[in-house]
Amino acid sequence: MIRAGFALVLVVLAVLLPRPLAAQDSMPPAPYAYNQLEDPRLEAEAAALMQTLRCLKCQSQSIADSDAPMAGDMRHQVRSRILAGESPEAIRAWLIARYGDYVSYEPTVSATTWPLFAIPVLVIAIVAGVLLRRLGKRRNDAGEAA
Amino acid sequence: MKNRIWLWAPLALFAFFAGLAGYMLTQEKDQFVESTMIGQPLPDFALDPAFEGLPGAAKADFVGGQPRLLNIWASWCLPCIAEAPQLEALQAQGVEIVGIAIRDRPEDVASFLARHGNPYTRIGSDRISEVQLAIGSSGVPETFVIDAKGVIRYQHIGDIRAEDVPVLLAELEKAR
Numbered sequence: 001m002i003r004a005g006f007a008l009v010l011v012v013l014a015v016l017l018p019r020p021l022a023a024q025d026s027m028p029p030a031p032y033a034y035n036q037l038e039d040p041r042l043e044a045e046a047a048a049l050m051q052t053l054r055c056l057k058c059q060s061q062s063i064a065d066s067d068a069p070m071a072g073d074m075r076h077q078v079r080s081r082i083l084a085g086e087s088p089e090a091i092r093a094w095l096i097a098r099y100g101d102y103v104s105y106e107p108t109v110s111a112t113t114w115p116l117f118a119i120p121v122l123v124i125a126i127v128a129g130v131l132l133r134r135l136g137k138r139r140n141d142a143g144e145a146a
Numbered sequence: 147m148k149n150r151i152w153l154w155a156p157l158a159l160f161a162f163f164a165g166l167a168g169y170m171l172t173q174e175k176d177q178f179v180e181s182t183m184i185g186q187p188l189p190d191f192a193l194d195p196a197f198e199g200l201p202g203a204a205k206a207d208f209v210g211g212q213p214r215l216l217n218i219w220a221s222w223c224l225p226c227i228a229e230a231p232q233l234e235a236l237q238a239q240g241v242e243i244v245g246i247a248i249r250d251r252p253e254d255v256a257s258f259l260a261r262h263g264n265p266y267t268r269i270g271s272d273r274i275s276e277v278q279l280a281i282g283s284s285g286v287p288e289t290f291v292i293d294a295k296g297v298i299r300y301q302h303i304g305d306i307r308a309e310d311v312p313v314l315l316a317e318l319e320k321a322r
Contacts, residue, residue, distance in 0.1 A: 025222045025249040030274035056179050056284035069249055070284075073275035098282035100182045 025069055032079035033072030046079045049088040052105040053078070053095065062105060178303045181282030181290075188216075188296045189280040193270025196245070197252040199259070203244050203270030208296045213321035215241055215314065216290040217266070218278055220248045221258035223286040229305035230262040236311060237265040241318060245269035248278055248286055289314065293321040 037043040050064035057068040063075055074095075081091050095103045107113045192204035208214055217233065219226040237243055245266040247255050255269065272278055281290065281298065291300035291314065300317040302310060 025220060027249040027251065027273060059177070059179075070275055070278075073249075074279065076274055077276065077279055095279075096182075098181060098183055098279065099179055099284065102179055 027069070029069070029072045030076035032076040032083075034075075035079075037079050037083055042082050043079075045088055046075075046082045049082075049091060050075055050078055053092070054103050054105055056099065056103065179284040180303070181284075181298070181301050183282040183298050184301060186298055188292060188298060189277070191270075191277045191280065193246065193272055193277060196247040196250060196269040196271035197255040197259075199256065199264075200266060201268045203246060203268045205296055207244060207268060208292045209294065211294055212242065213291060213293045213299070213318045215243045215318070216281075216292050217243055217245045218248060218283050218286055218288040218290075219245060220250050220286045221254040222250070223248075225305035226258075226287045227262055229287055229307075230265070232306040232308060232311055233265040234263050235308075236306075236314060239315060241315070242267050246272050246277055248272050248275055291317045291321050 037046060047064065051062050053063045053074065055061045055063045055066040055068055055071040055074070057070045058066050061071070063071040063078070078091055081094075082088065086094075092104055092106070101107065101110060101113065107116055109117055188205045188208060190205050192206075193202045195202040208216070215236065219229075233243055243265050245268065247269055250271060250273075252271075255271075259266075270277070283290075283301075285303070287305055289302040289306060290298055293299050299321040300314075302314060306314065
């Protein structure tokens, strides 16, 4: 009997333990956090942009994928700005001016990102050089043998 | 024979990247996203009061007089409880602290302040994080030093610990 009571206390404690994890607000989401724009063309523009913006609270998700309240507030910003006639790239630039390149999943060429674009070009050039030399050599060898 | 050694190059390259990955795994990851608004003026905003006891906050409240602290916080944020005594210490040193409460309710703001003390002169209510996003803040709590022209001069991410108080006081002095 005493053991059962002890177990019950443990179970109740275990249930209460994760409570601090619920440290999130209980406010309703921003108007455009979960509501689409009425115009399907504008909503498509907003959705495409939201797929390429990083959630700041949950950094490996886009704001389109995340349920964090802050991601909802960012979606509201995107949709209400699109509705106000801003272009998606202007909204991306607005966020990059506040959070740096980090907030965008679509890297642009900048002082820190240029190797991303330069390295593939360099590797292709090296491979092309090696292949040309090798194949050219083989053709010469074949020519000499004949 | 001389060319043989080059056969090992791909494996060496792979070993290098494996080593690099292993090394990076042991490094502490910086989870903070810093604002790139340092040196920029505050964006225009005017927020309603977060509860009945104090006025709301607007950009105009930061212009003139001494540099101020802009504290981004929320009653539902646990680290904000931890930093409450440090904010009071800063207030005791004569620092004006303007709060912005993120996604908060008036009754929750009032009960938080009743329980943990009120170091603020004003608190604006940012129900949809719009001012937070406009100044490049990515969480609660965060504290910004704003100079008397309304320019953002410094950002402190996370709760203010006792050792951060002198740092903030020095940044306020620098912003003078």
